[in-house]
Amino acid sequence: MTRNLIINGSPRLNGNTRDAATAFCREAPDAKLIDAVKLKLSGCLGCDKCRANHNRCVIDDDTAGAVEDIFEAQNIVFASPVYCWGVTSQLKQIIDKLYSKDPVLRGTNKRVGLILVGGAGTHDRQYETIASQFEQMCEYFGWSFCFRRFYSAGDPGEMKPADLEQLAALGKEFFL
Numbered sequence: 001m002t003r004n005l006i007i008n009g010s011p012r013l014n015g016n017t018r019d020a021a022t023a024f025c026r027e028a029p030d031a032k033l034i035d036a037v038k039l040k041l042s043g044c045l046g047c048d049k050c051r052a053n054h055n056r057c058v059i060d061d062d063t064a065g066a067v068e069d070i071f072e073a074q075n076i077v078f079a080s081p082v083y084c085w086g087v088t089s090q091l092k093q094i095i096d097k098l099y100s101k102d103p104v105l106r107g108t109n110k111r112v113g114l115i116l117v118g119g120a121g122t123h124d125r126q127y128e129t130i131a132s133q134f135e136q137m138c139e140y141f142g143w144s145f146c147f148r149r150f151y152s153a154g155d156p157g158e159m160k161p162a163d164l165e166q167l168a169a170l171g172k173e174f175f176l
């Protein structure tokens, strides 16, 4: 049973978002870290066949498994680089497939956090633009949107050590 879940949407396994996600889990050994890029993913086709398939996507790949992990988890962190003013396509494919479990996900009791890493400075409005989507998603499902953290980093290894320490402390608190 996955209680604490963090999904890393970065395709770079040596990247800043993964460093942030790893730091976040450091003090929470039971947390499950999913690297979206390692999964076989596909986008929602809007076929609605999930409705007749016990609210599970009929495309038999890892996207459905990631959605099941989200369904099971109580505390979920979405971590993504900013790609073209949004999250990565890897993470978006997982989020779109939440549609498959919509009838059973709504009203579940979950706490959600968001970590974004972009090349632009943290005052760029792209970060709040993306965060407002997550805020709306949480409102829709009835989840608590507990925190958002924005970081500016470009090449791998550019996350500041002090920021990684703060993320570790936040992870310890969030993944109770």
Ligand SMILES: Cc1cc2nc3c(=O)[nH]c(=O)nc-3n(C[C@H](O)[C@H](O)[C@H](O)COP(=O)(O)O)c2cc1C
Pocket (backbone or CB within 6 Å): 010, 011, 012, 014, 015, 016, 017, 018, 080, 081, 082, 083, 084, 085, 086, 117, 118, 119, 120, 121, 126, 153, 154, 155, 156
């Ligand atoms: C396809 C692509 C699109 C990007 N778009 C943005 C963007 O819109 N805004 C931004 O601030 N940074 C953008 N970046 C920069 C990344 O967000 C930045 O390099 C980040 O550190 C990448 O995270 P990672 O190291 O975890 O892969 C983009 C990078 C790529 C490869």
